[in-house]
Amino acid sequence: MxxxxxxxxxxxxxxxxxxxxxxxxxxxxxxxxxxxxxxxxxxxxxxxxxxxxxxxxxxxxxxxxxxxxxxxxxxxxxxxxxxxxxxxxxxxLVPGIVLADHVAEQERLSVAEAASIAAQVCSVLVAAHAASLVHRDLKPQNLMITPAGVVKVLDFGVAALLGPAEASRLTATGRTLGTPAYIAPEQAQGGPVGPSADLYALGCVLFEMLSGNPPYEASNAPDMMRRHLYSPTPIITEYRSDVPDDLAHLLYCLLAKSPAERPTSAGEVRQLLMPFLDEDDSQGLVVGRADNRKASATPHAVPVPPPRSQQELAKLRAQARQLTENECFVQAAEVLKRVLRSVPEGRGVLDAAEVTSLRADIASLLMLAGDFRQARHAFEALARDLDRSDGKQDLAQECRRQALACELEMGEQADAIQPFSIR
Known part of the structure; x- marks a missing residue:
């Protein structure tokens, strides 16, 4: 490819x-x-x-x-x-930061943030299990936190219908599906796998969010699976003293060797996690939002090679113009955004005027694409920056007019008119 x-x-x-x-x-x-x-x-x-x-x-x-x-x-x-x-x-295409990278950056997450992420995963599992689907491979690498703080569960590639006949048909001969560090004991043994296996994997993920490491460590996959089968269940408060006792007990139950000793459903786990969320989060908001810096560092935001000359920059702009002529406005905006991300202002071939021009073009393309909310934010941010530049007031005012037009398109007339009424 x-x-x-x-x-x-x-x-x-x-x-x-x-x-x-x-x-x-x-x-x-x-x-x-x-x-x-x-x-x-x-x-x-x-x-x-x-x-x-x-x-x-x-x-x-x-x-x-x-x-x-x-x-x-x-x-x-x-x-x-x-x-x-x-x-x-x-x-x-999901923007954001992979949970594995987020934990690696933070070393360990706050209790509230870890509980929030786990609760959102439970929400997905409730829907999946109701549809008779088991993920079978929950792990930090398969969980993405978007810039808005929404947790996305990726890769249902080893998902299977709950019926044992279907499970046997989907399981590759001689292979155990799943990742050793997060695999349930019954899954490690090649036995029937149900929703409880996902809860066990969630317990492993929650343990790692709180402690910085999975519950078991080993040098190879067979040893890791033996740890899940036979090693004593770790107690999180022995690794971190500020974890509340009730949360520690829930985590201990999630990591039980026997499926019968784990919570009965993802819905039950979600309810048990609710007391540990921040107040805003318990109302449906996400704590520990991934900021734009982290989002831009994820695989979904790989930058294009920076233009090394004005000729290369002109070529990329021509590509964006061609896409615009073909009414591929989002794609054209993405070309220009990747150029803007790849070369910081003041370095290489982009000077301040070129940066301003690129930002204005991106905002206009988003508006043409009908993404009025993002276009409004882009125009408003550019207007604020232009306010601090001498001789750029006319352009700043034009950006505000375009932002107003975006808000009117979204039906937010009252909010849109207010910024102009105080000038």
Whole structure:
């Protein structure tokens, strides 16, 4: 796969996001609907020949399973198709920071933030389990925190119907599905896997958020699975003294060796987590929001190589103009945003005037795309910065007029008129 390749006669690949043992994930654009997407490929040639049929069935099942989960905590599925020898799945492109990176940066999270993230995961699990789906591979690498603080559960790639017959058909021969550091004992043994296995994995994730490390450590996968099976259940207060006793007890129950000794449902766990959330969070807001700096550092925000000359910058601008002429406004804005992110103001080929011009163009493109809320924020931010520049008042006022137009488009006339009534 290469940047610029067209998939399914409508998706253009832009940059790679990640790679697994049997496939790749690319960021791309849906040219027909002018929106960014994630495109996940199953590279059939990289799958052992005797497993290709099973892998293909699991891949298609992933698409159908994820598409059935109509929940804000699950990326939306847009399309499924074939490209050459490969299957591909088109999904919502999720911006944000992977929980594993967030924990690594913070070393450990506050009690309230960890409880908030776990409660949001529980909300997704309630919907999944109600649809007879088990994720089977919950881990910090599969949890994304968006810039707005919403937790997204990624990769239902090993999800299976709860019935044992279906589970056996989806399980690759000789393989245990899941990740050793977060795998439930019954899953490690290759036994029947139900919703309780997801709760065990959630307990492992919650333990890591609070302590900075998974509940068990080992040098290889077999030893790790033996730890889950036979090692004493760790007690979080022995690693961190400020964890409330009730939360420590809940975590201990989530990590019980026997599924029968764990909480009965994700809904029950969510209710038990509620007392530990901040007040705003208990009303539906998220504590510990991932800021824009962290969001820009994630795989979904990989920058393009910075332009090294005015000629390269002109080429990128020409690309954006061509996209605009084709009414691909979001894609054109993304080209300019990646240029802006890649070269800080005052360095390289971008001077202050060029930065201002790029920001104005991005805001205008967002407005043309109908993303009036983001366009308004972009115009308002540029106007505030121009207020601090001599001789830029006319441009600042024009940005405010455009912001007003965006607010009027959103039906927020009363709020929109106010900033002009005090001038």
């Amino acid at each position: 290469h940047a610029g390749d067209r998939i399914g006669d409508r998706y253009e690949l832009t940059y790679p996001v990640g790679r697994g043992g049997m496939g790749q994930v690319w960021a791309g654009f849906d040219e027909r609907l002018d929106r960014p997407v994630a495109i996940k490929f199953l590279r059939q040639l990289e799958v052992p020949e005797n497993e290709r049929e099973t892998a293909g069935k699991r891949f298609r099942r992933e698409a159908r399973a994820t598409a059935r989960l109509d929940h804000p905590g699950v990326p939306a599925v847009h399309d499924l198709g074939v490209h050459g020898e490969d299957l591909f799945l088109v999904m919502q």
